[in-house]
Amino acid sequence: MLNKKLRYLPHLAIIGLALLPVSQAFAADEEEEDKEWREVALQLPEAPKxxxxxxxxxxxxxxxxxxxxxxxxxxxxxxxxxxxxxxxGGAKNISYEGLRCQTYEVKLYAFGRPDGTWSRSRRNQWDMISNTGANKQHATLFSEYFCEGKTIAGKANVLLDKLRGKKSSYY
Structure with missing residues (x-):
């Protein structure tokens, strides 16, 4: 009986070797998900014109x-x-913000001042995007222009084309 079972051992080893790349791919995906996300340093742009x-x-x-x-x-x-x-009534509020497709979050980095300078936000935190009330603009950016599920919808030029209502061919 033992000899019958042992004769299949080489076949099992071959199957195991064949599945090795698949298991390594799953391990790599898990490692990618486990990596701690790090935010890159903030560089404030020029004031909007x-x-x-x-x-x-x-x-x-x-x-x-x-x-x-x-x-x-x-x-x-x-x-x-x-x-x-x-x-x-014509009052303007200017802000510099970040949006994360992967987590459905938004962050306020700075407020624009009338003289064209920025005042950094004291709140250094990502917040869930709200699709109700006064802050639907973030949900609109997420769902209609910037994100496809949890993925960024393209490079900056593609996102701008989407904002302009153009269909881009270079996703």
Whole structure:
């Protein structure tokens, strides 16, 4: 009986060797997921200029635009951009923000001042994106322009084309 079982041993070894690359691929995926994410250093852009603003969302009380010159996809997988929110009465709020497709989060890096300088945010934290209330602009950026599921929808030029309503052929 033992001899019958032993005769299959070489076949099992061959099958094991054949499955080795598959198991290594799964191990590599697990290692990639286990790696601690690190945010790259912040570099604030120039203040937004009116000619570079691209409107993308309008709520009952505000309209929102992205400064096209500020939009970047950082090495850490964040999408960074200057956001200009304009109230129905004409008041403007400018912020520099980051969005993470992988985690459905947004972070406020800095506030724009009237003189064109930035005031860094004291809150150094990522927050879940809300699809209700006053902050639907982030959910709109996530779902309609910047992300495809948990993946960034492309390089900065592709994201800008999406914001402009163009279909890009270089995803």
């Amino acid at each position: 009116a000619e570079n603003l691209l409107n993308f969302y309008k709520s009952p009380s505000q309209s929102f635009a992205i400064d096209t010159k500020s939009l970047t996809v950082a090495a850490d997988g964040t999408i960074r951009y200057s956001l200009v929110a304009t109230s129905a």
